[in-house]
């Protein structure tokens with residue numbers, strides 16, 4: 001009998017990318033690492049919602065998914081900052097200036113990708129394609145995709161977000 005798959009955690013279309021990767025592997029448990037990679041590539045990090053979704057989809061215990069995610073240093077767990085800015089560094093975004101965004105953020109807030117500011121207000125991450133290539137360079141700020149940002153504009157947005 002066919003298992004019923006869990007619903008996608010939200011309407012965010014990045015979940016479809018993750019789901020497509022798991023489907024391509026027949027939802028097999030051995031494809032766990034690839035599934036976690038696809039989460040990180042799309043979201044920039046792994047959080048509890050994502051790990052629960054992957055565990056349910058692959059019919060694995062959550063503890064196993066946590067175990068793998070924390071064992072491999074290449075996986076980034078949900079950052080510590082109160083706000084998270086994920087800069088997409090996929091090809092389309094890179095060509096359109098993602099590198100300058102990262103530099104600008106680092107200069108202004110003092111946090112490079114993978115880091116959180118000392119006051120824990122902001123974590124900076126990168127993803128490999130957030131599924132919004134038409135908006136390149138795309139950034140996901142606290143879960144909201146914002147596109148076509150110049151560095152100054154983006155820094156203003158982040159400052160507003162932090163101030164709220």
Ligand code: FES
Pocket residue numbers: 088089090091092093094128129130131132133134136138
């Ligand atoms: S490469 Fe950045 S959204 Fe696709």
